[in-house]
Each structure stands twice: as structure tokens, then as C-alpha cells.
Amino acid sequence: MxxxxxxxxxxxxxxxxxxxxxxxxxxxxxxxxxxxxxxxxxxxxxxxxxxxxxxxxxxxxxxxxxxxxxxxxxxxxxxxxxxxxxxxxxxxxxxxxxxxxxxxxxxxxxxxxxxxxxxxxxxxxxxxxxxxxxxxxxxxxxxxxxxxxxxxxxxxxxxxxxxxxxxxxxxxxxxxxxxxxxxxxxxxxxxxxxxxxxxxxxxxxxxxxxxxxxxxxxxxxxxxxxxxxxxxxxxxxxxxxxxxxxxEQIIRLQRDRIAGMERRIEANLASARANPSEITQLAPANNQLKANIANAQKLLADFEKLPSITPAIYLRLGRCFYELDRKWDAVVVNQEILDRFKEGPEREPALFGLIVALADINQPQRAQQRCEEYLRDFKNGPSVATVGYLLGACALQAGDPKGAETLFGRILESQPKNQFREQIRYLLANAKFAAANYDVAVAAYKKYLGEFPKGANAQDAKYRIILSALFAGKYQEAMNQLQEFIAKNGNSPFLPDAKYRLAVCKYAASLYDEVITDCQAWEKQFGNNPQLGEVLALLGDAYAASDRESDAIPVYIRSYQTATTDEVMNYSLEAARKLFQKRGEWDKVGDLYTGFVKDKPDNPTVISALYWIGKAKAHEGKIEEAKQLTADTIKKYIADPNRDAVEQLILQLAQLCVKKKPVVAGSADPGAKAEISPTPAAETEDPGAELDRLLSSAANEEPPTAKARILFAKAELARMRRQPVEEEKYIAEIATQFKPEELSPLLLGE
Known part of the structure; x- marks a missing residue:
């Protein structure tokens, strides 16, 4: 007041x-x-x-x-x-x-x-x-x-x-x-x-x-x-x-305010000189202005002695960006602090904020480099324990379990009192597990349990010891341990996985009837568990291995429909397709993938599904439908270099364009059934012209990836028609006219 x-x-x-x-x-x-x-x-x-x-x-x-x-x-x-x-x-x-x-x-x-x-x-x-x-x-x-x-x-x-x-x-x-x-x-x-x-x-x-x-x-x-x-x-x-x-802006604006007050004093003095009767009003006003100027000047002088406020504001911006899930913005702001302000108290929290943001946006290698920088420059920093933990965790995130093993071991040795020691000890065992060093992993898990018998990850460590035997191919040993675990841990969160893994061991032992019984019992007990897709895939495998294909196919279809990972989904989808293909049921292959496209229109596997739909139509003799479907799919995804299956479709389209159409032989008997003539008819359209027609709109697309793929289609067509000179010409154009980042992985391999 x-x-x-x-x-x-x-x-x-x-x-x-x-x-x-x-x-x-x-x-x-x-x-x-x-x-x-x-x-x-x-x-x-x-x-x-x-x-x-x-x-x-x-x-x-x-x-x-x-x-x-x-x-x-x-x-x-x-x-x-x-x-x-x-x-x-x-x-x-x-x-x-x-x-x-x-x-x-x-x-x-x-x-x-x-x-x-x-x-x-x-x-x-x-x-x-x-x-x-x-x-x-x-x-x-x-x-x-x-x-x-x-x-x-x-x-x-x-x-x-x-x-x-x-x-x-x-x-x-x-x-x-x-x-x-x-x-x-x-x-x-x-x-x-x-x-x-x-x-x-x-x-x-x-x-x-x-x-x-x-x-x-x-x-x-x-x-x-x-x-x-x-x-x-x-x-x-x-x-x-x-x-x-x-x-800089604060100082400039504050000086402007002081200059403005000084101008008001001069204006008041000028008014008093022009009209002396006003001096009784203007003198107190000027005195107050002088007091305000003195106060503003003192504040400015004190402010100029303080460190720059800019990095502190940037640090706050970075924290807000992080909390708002704008992690890339947080990276940019923290990097700006490190680049512009080499000294000052904000550098340590900015570097730590950068590490955490990089880890969150799946940039583990960059995060690792910054972790090393933090541990070098801030050996006694407030976040040194967390950074030590993140150093190894980022290596695991980058898919480098051996590197993680080395880094976790280094931190345990250099920071024996690290507050995250339990997590580091546990993740060290996980790194050995991920590197498929199962015997060494078992020893590491046991060391964790010896040091932290009631640790937060104790139950998980015990269960992973059992899984190590399974993944090492010691199925009988794993089966014995799983049966014991199931008998003693009826309420364990790992129970659904344990029963599934036990069925896997039995499958490895060719006990298919037991696998079928166990999988059916599993679904009744854990029907809503996210692991259902995997269990159904195993059930389908057991049916297929015991020559019960008719039972296996609908189970595989249910598996892909309920799978929570693309890995299980694609496995079961292909397993069903192979059985249909083995039985020569191409119409059902088409129906299988048509249903998939309808169920999951945005899944990356859709392109492969459309490939198989086209292939099924071709086997049914619907060549023109197959061509049009394949061409339409290519044109839809041709500009996206990350869609690897486009090249597969291009190969299929080239094959369909080269393929000759069968002709139907006439019959003297109007009631007789028409027969397919083994003699092919003459081609009604040049394959090259047909390919150009089918992909005409895509050929005019601006994205370079689309143009490169059109050249690839022409090269494949030339190869199939035994035209090596034309093939080499198109491949050479791809190599000379396009940048590497404009090409898909397959075209880069060409």
C-alpha cells in the first residue's frame, strides 16, 4: 500500500x-x-x-x-x-x-x-x-x-x-x-x-x-x-x-519512460514561464515527477546489475512446452538457451530439460550424447542421478542392449548411492535379457533380487528368470517352472502370460491336443485380455500342425481381428491366406483381404492386402478388374516413399499387363459349356501403352517419388518383355534424376 x-x-x-x-x-x-x-x-x-x-x-x-x-x-x-x-x-x-x-x-x-x-x-x-x-x-x-x-x-x-x-x-x-x-x-x-x-x-x-x-x-x-x-x-x-x-527491451522501454517524464517536467516549466500563475499547480506535479524519475532510475540501475532475465524466461517456456506435450518445441527452446547462453544457472536445467524431451520424442542417440555432456559438466548437478539412469535407458530405447549394459554398469560403479540404483540394477538385467544372453540375464536378475528382495520389480524379475529358460530353448525346464509358478501364483498379474507360455512349451513338444485344450481354457478364463490375439494364433498353429486346416482358418481370422500388435495381426492374416492358397481357394483369399481392408482401412498392411486381392482376381480370371484395382492402389500411394509395398504392386501390374488374355472357344452346340482355349489370343493392346494408360494420372504427379516409381514400373515391364536396353535406360534415369531422400528403400537398392 x-x-x-x-x-x-x-x-x-x-x-x-x-x-x-x-x-x-x-x-x-x-x-x-x-x-x-x-x-x-x-x-x-x-x-x-x-x-x-x-x-x-x-x-x-x-x-x-x-x-x-x-x-x-x-x-x-x-x-x-x-x-x-x-x-x-x-x-x-x-x-x-x-x-x-x-x-x-x-x-x-x-x-x-x-x-x-x-x-x-x-x-x-x-x-x-x-x-x-x-x-x-x-x-x-x-x-x-x-x-x-x-x-x-x-x-x-x-x-x-x-x-x-x-x-x-x-x-x-x-x-x-x-x-x-x-x-x-x-x-x-x-x-x-x-x-x-x-x-x-x-x-x-x-x-x-x-x-x-x-x-x-x-x-x-x-x-x-x-x-x-x-x-x-x-x-x-x-x-x-x-x-x-x-x-534489452526492458532496459530500452524503461529508459523511454524516464525520458518521457523528463519531457513532462520541461513542458511544465515552459508552461510556468509562460503563465506564472500556474506555478502553484505545476511545482508539486514536477516534484512528484522527479520522485518518480528517481525511483525509476534506481530500479533500472538495480535491474542492469542483475543477470539477463531472458534465459530464465526461455527456461519457463521450455517447461510449458514440455507439459503441453509440445516436446519438439521444448527441444528447440532448451537448445536455444545452450547455444546463446554459455554460462549461467539456467544452463544445467536447460540441458536436463533437453535430455528428457529428446528421450520422449524417441531421439535416444541424441539424448545419450547430452547425458554424457551433463555428467561431464555437472558432476554434482541436482539431476545427476536421473541423468545416469537415463543414459542407460536411452541405450535400451535405441535398441542397443549391449551398450545399455555397459552404461548401466558404469553408473552403478561410479554412482553407488544413486537414488535410482534399484531401477538401474533391474534394467541392467533387462539389457542382458534383450541381448539374448539368457544365462547371464538370470544371474543379473538374481543379483537384483539379492540386493532388493522386496523391490518394486521383484515379481517381474522372478518371472523373467522363468522366461529366460523358455527363450533359451530349454522348454522342459521352462515348462516345469511355469507349472510351479501357476500353481503358486493364482492371483499374479503374470498368470495369463504364464499360461500362454506354458502352451507354447507344449507346442514345442508337439503336444498339439493339449495346446488346443489349454488355449480354449485360456480364452474362457481371460477372454478380454489383450493377449487374446497371440493365444488364438497359437491355437491356429496347433490346429494346422494337426492337419485340421478347416478349424485353423477361422481361428487365424479371429486372431488378426483381435490382435493388439501388427506383428500378430500380420502373422495370422498370412497364415490364413497360406491355407486358402494351399487349398486353391482364391476367392476366399480375396474375401479375406477385402474384409481386412474394410476392418482396418488405415493400417499400413492395406497395400499388401490390395496386392493379394488383385492376385486373387487374376487367379479367378478377372484380369481387367485385377489391373484396375492394382493401378488405383498404386496411384493412391505412389507419392509416399515410406509405403514399401507400392513396388510389390508395380511388379504385379507389370505382370498383369504382360500376361496374355485367354480366349473362349466357340461351340457348335448352343447348349454346350464353353471351354478355355489353350491357345492365347493376340494382344489387343501393347503392354507399355496399357501401363501408361493405367498410371497416366500418376505419371503427371509432381512429387519426385511418383515419377521415380513410374520409371521403375516401365523398367520392370521391359525386364519381363526381355528388353534389357530399355530396362537399363529407365534404371539409369532413376539413378541420375532423383535425390536419395526422394526414393523408397527398394528403389535405393536398385
Missing amino acids: NRLVRRAQFFCALLFVVATGAPLPAQEAPPDLATAYGQAMADFQAGNYAKAAPALEALVARVEVTPQVEPIFYTIGSAYFNAGDYPKAIAAFKNYQAKFPKGPHAGGAAFAIAQSNLLSKNFKEATAQMAALESDPALREQALLFEAEAFKAAGNIEGAIGALEKLTGKEIRDSDAMRGATMLAQLYAPKGDGMKALKILETIHQKISLAENIIELNALTVDLGDKFFNKQQFKEALACYRYAYPR
């Missing part, structure tokens, strides 16, 4: 000086009264308010109350107010109101009474009195500002917000409204009114020229963002941080 006290003192003093532009008339005042008046005024102007007030009270007690002495009554209240004696100030101003109810300073007296109550912490009286002054246009904005301050001090935040919303309205028009808007933004944030706080902050920055103290405003902006961040309102926090100014 100190700033408001200073403003209140200035306001009352200004009103006094304006009102007392002339001394008591000489013809009406005895010499001793004039002397007493002059001495009292000298004390007032010297700031000796406590002495001036009783002297003026003694003086008015000796004179008749007339309009001419009205300013003295008002000055008594001002003196007590400036002396900080608010009860006497209230009494003096009320005395003024009683004697001069319509005096020229009636509004000022009412305002001063309200201020005195505010500063005396009589908040109820202050808010009511300030509210009554809202109707006075000259006092409205200051009344609303002080009313809000009174409400806030009394703990009535809603009341304060209401007053400030009236003050700011739809537009910030002056410095009082700017101060009110700043206070309003501070009040919105704790209430959770994020959008309102951001809107008022945006309005403040649109009228930034009215802000008197840029340093304080910037601090408020960052503080507001921190409040939002601590309440996990990251979107709002990010918006606040983006409003914060960098160091």
Missing part, C-alpha cells in the same frame, strides 16, 4: 496548493495573524506537517468563518493526512464539510476521508465512501482504484475485481486505469480465471505506453505465469511468459 500512500499525500497536497494561491487579505488580518499564517504555511511547505496542522487550527479559531478562510480549513486536514495522523485528518475534513458543504474542495475532502479510512484499515467505511465518489467524474477513476485496494486489503477479492472491472472497462485510457488493470490481472490468476487474466494482460500490452514501470510490469507478467504453472494451467502460463520482455 506504500505506493498508494505516496499518491494520496501528493493528491491532498496538490489540492491545498491550488486552493491557497493567495494569503489572507492584509486589510482583514491583524499583523500577528498574518505572521502566524505565513509561519504555518512555511512549515507545511517544508514538510513539517505535524507542526503546521495545530498552528493552522489555532489560527482559524481566532478568525471568523468566511469563504476566504475555506482553504485553511482544508489545509488543516491535508497537514494531518500528510503527517500520517488519519483520525485527526478525518475529523478536520469532516469539520471542513460541516462548515463548507458546497465548498470548492468538498469532493477532495470526501476523497481524503475515504483515503484516511483506507490507510487506517477501516476498510468497510473506505469502500462505502469510495463507492459514493464514483459518480464524480473528476474523482471516479481514483475512487475506483482505492476502492479496489480497500476491498483487496479486507479480503473481499470479488469486490476488488468488481471495482477494477468498472475502472478498466473495455479500454485502458490513462495511467490509473493501467494500474487498475495490472492489479486486476493479479487477482484473476489465483481465482483460476485464466482466460480473463490473459485477456487483461493482452490489453495491458496493447497500451504499454501508459505503463509507468516496465520492470515491475515484466516481473508481474512472469509472476503471473508462475502462478498458472504451479496450478498446472500450462497453456495460460505459456501465454504469460510470451508477453515477458527480454532484458
